Amino acid sequence: MRRSDRLSEIIEIVQDGRLHLARDIAECLEVSVRTIYRDFDTLVASGVPIDGERGVGYMLREPVFLPPMNLSLVELEALHLGMAIVAEAADTELQVASASLAGKISKVATANGRVPKRWGFGVYPFVQAKLGFKHMPAIRKAVREQEKLEIDYRSLDSKASTRTILPLQIEYWGRVWTVSAWCEKREDFRAFRIDRIVTCALTGDHFEDEPGRTLEDYLERVNSDLTQTDKNY
Amino acid sequence: MRRSDRLSEIIEIVQDGRLHLARDIAECLEVSVRTIYRDFDTLVASGVPIDGERGVGYMLREPVFLPPMNLSLVELEALHLGMAIVAEAADTELQVASASLAGKISKVATANGRVPKRWGFGVYPFVQAKLGFKHMPAIRKAVREQEKLEIDYRSLDSKASTRTILPLQIEYWGRVWTVSAWCEKREDFRAFRIDRIVTCALTGDHFEDEPGRTLEDYLERVNSDLTQTDKNY
DNA sequence: GCTTCAACTGACAATTGCTGGCAGTTGAGT
DNA sequence: ACTCAACTGCCAGCAATTGTCAGTTGAAGC
Incomplete structure (x- = not known):
C-alpha cells in the first residue's frame, strides 16, 4: 500500500468523529504503531485538523471532512448563489456559516484562472426576515x-x-x-x-x-x- | 520536498484549466520528467480527473478542483439549505447543478456517522418562478x-x-x-x-x-x- | 504520590520506494 | 515521413519510510 493512500485511509477511519487509538489503526492498516504516529504528524503538518491527546486517542476536530472533489463551474455558481441567499434569508448562525463556507471555497478555488473573481449575485432582504x-x-x-x-x-x-x-x-x-x-x-x-x-x-x-x-x-x-x-x- | 506535497503542487499547477507539459512542471518542481510521469500515474490512480494526451500535454478534465477541506456541521447545513432553495428558485441549469452538488457532497460526507441522513429543508415553489x-x-x-x-x-x-x-x-x-x-x-x-x-x-x-x-x-x-x-x- | 494509559520522541539499521537517465514505443497532428 | 510529447521498461543509486527499542510526557484514576 502506498503511503499517500494510507494517509487517506487514516482520514476515513478518523472521520467518524469518534476516538481512535494509534494501536487499533496500526493493526487495521497492518503497519507499526510508530508509523501511525509519523503519519499523524504528516497529516497535521498538511493541515488536517486532528487532535491527539495523551492517554486518550485521536479525533477529528472539525466534524465534517471533505475529501478532494471536482466540481463543474455551474455547480460552483449554484453554491455561491445558494450561500448568497442563505446569507440574507436565514438565521444568524446560518448566515455566518454561509459566509464562512463561501469564503473557504473561494480561497481554495481562487488559484484557478477560470473561476470568476466575482459571482454577481445580490439578494434583497425580505421585509419579515x-x-x-x-x-x-x-x-x-x-x-x-x-x-x-x-x-x-x-x-x-x-x-x-x-x-x-x-x-x-x-x-x-x-x-x-x-x-x-x-x-x-x-x-x-x-x-x-x-x-x-x-x-x-x-x-x-x-x-x-x-x-x-x-x-x-x-x-x-x-x-x-x-x-x-x-x-x- | 515530500512526495505527497509535490502531488498537491502538481494539482495546483494544473488547476488553471490550461494545458501543461510534463517538461515544464518538472522544471518548475525541480525533478526529472520521468518522476512527473510517475506522479501523474499516481494522481490518476487516486481519482484526480487529469487527461494526458500524447503530443499535447496534461489538463484537468473538471474545471474546478476542491482540495480536501474541513467544514463545520452548520456550514454543511447552510450548504444543503442553499442547494434546496436554488433547486427550487433558479433556472434549470442551476437547478440541476445544485442537485448534483448536494448529491456529491452527501456521498462523500455520508461515511461520517455524525452527519444527519436528512436535512429537513423544504422550499415552496414561487408563483412566478x-x-x-x-x-x-x-x-x-x-x-x-x-x-x-x-x-x-x-x-x-x-x-x-x-x-x-x-x-x-x-x-x-x-x-x-x-x-x-x-x-x-x-x-x-x-x-x-x-x-x-x-x-x-x-x-x-x-x-x-x-x-x-x-x-x-x-x-x-x-x-x-x-x-x-x-x-x- | 503512585500507577496506568497512550500519545509522543529520538536513534539506528533494514528495506522499501522514489528518482534520474536512457532507450525505446505510441498516437496525434502536420 | 516527421515532429512532438505522452508513455513504458529497465537499472543503479539514493533518499525516504519503516520497525524495533528504549525512553518521556501529560492526563486521569486510585
Whole structure:
C-alpha cells in the first residue's frame, strides 16, 4: 500500500468523529504503531485538523471532512448563489456559516484562472426576515436529530396554545419560514410559522419515524390536498 | 520536498484549466520528467480527473478542483439549505447543478456517522418562478465574464425597448429575479426584471470596470436612494 | 504520590520506494 | 515521413519510510 493512500485511509477511519487509538489503526492498516504516529504528524503538518491527546486517542476536530472533489463551474455558481441567499434569508448562525463556507471555497478555488473573481449575485432582504429567527437554530437541531419540541404558539388569529411537536421539515416560503410537524395535541400534521412561535424548548426526547407520521406521509398529504397546509398558519 | 506535497503542487499547477507539459512542471518542481510521469500515474490512480494526451500535454478534465477541506456541521447545513432553495428558485441549469452538488457532497460526507441522513429543508415553489428563466443562463454568463448584452425589454407599463447593457449583478427578490446593469442607451444604471426580457443576445463584447459604472458605484447609489431601483421594473 | 494509559520522541539499521537517465514505443497532428 | 510529447521498461543509486527499542510526557484514576 502506498503511503499517500494510507494517509487517506487514516482520514476515513478518523472521520467518524469518534476516538481512535494509534494501536487499533496500526493493526487495521497492518503497519507499526510508530508509523501511525509519523503519519499523524504528516497529516497535521498538511493541515488536517486532528487532535491527539495523551492517554486518550485521536479525533477529528472539525466534524465534517471533505475529501478532494471536482466540481463543474455551474455547480460552483449554484453554491455561491445558494450561500448568497442563505446569507440574507436565514438565521444568524446560518448566515455566518454561509459566509464562512463561501469564503473557504473561494480561497481554495481562487488559484484557478477560470473561476470568476466575482459571482454577481445580490439578494434583497425580505421585509419579515429580520424577525422570527429566534428559535431557528433550536428547531433546526430538533429536525436534524429528530427531537421532540415543546412550543408556545400564537396563531394568526392570536390564539395561544402549547403543544409538543415532532418536527419533520423546515420550509422556506421566500418571506416566511415554517416548520411542519406531527402535533401530539391534535394527533395530526400541522405547519407552524416560525416567527409566531413564542417559546420553544428542546425536550431531549428522541423520536423515530412511525408509519403515518413521517415526512413522506406529510408530503403525500400536502400533495393530495394543497389547500390543507395553508389553514394552519 | 515530500512526495505527497509535490502531488498537491502538481494539482495546483494544473488547476488553471490550461494545458501543461510534463517538461515544464518538472522544471518548475525541480525533478526529472520521468518522476512527473510517475506522479501523474499516481494522481490518476487516486481519482484526480487529469487527461494526458500524447503530443499535447496534461489538463484537468473538471474545471474546478476542491482540495480536501474541513467544514463545520452548520456550514454543511447552510450548504444543503442553499442547494434546496436554488433547486427550487433558479433556472434549470442551476437547478440541476445544485442537485448534483448536494448529491456529491452527501456521498462523500455520508461515511461520517455524525452527519444527519436528512436535512429537513423544504422550499415552496414561487408563483412566478416557472416563467422568465429563459434568459438566465445567458445573463449569468454575461455577468461572470463581463460581456455586454443586447436585450429587448418590455417594461411593466408594456413599453418595449431595445438596449445594450453592461450587466453587473443578478438579484434575487424571493419571487422575481432582476439584473442590474449599466444601460448604454440611458447612460445610467438600470435594473431589469429577467422575466420581462423578451430577447437577449450575448454580443461577445467584453467590458471592463470603469469609474462610475461599476457594481460598487451602483450599490452605493442604491444605498443612498433606496427608491431609485424600484422605478425601473 | 503512585500507577496506568497512550500519545509522543529520538536513534539506528533494514528495506522499501522514489528518482534520474536512457532507450525505446505510441498516437496525434502536420 | 516527421515532429512532438505522452508513455513504458529497465537499472543503479539514493533518499525516504519503516520497525524495533528504549525512553518521556501529560492526563486521569486510585
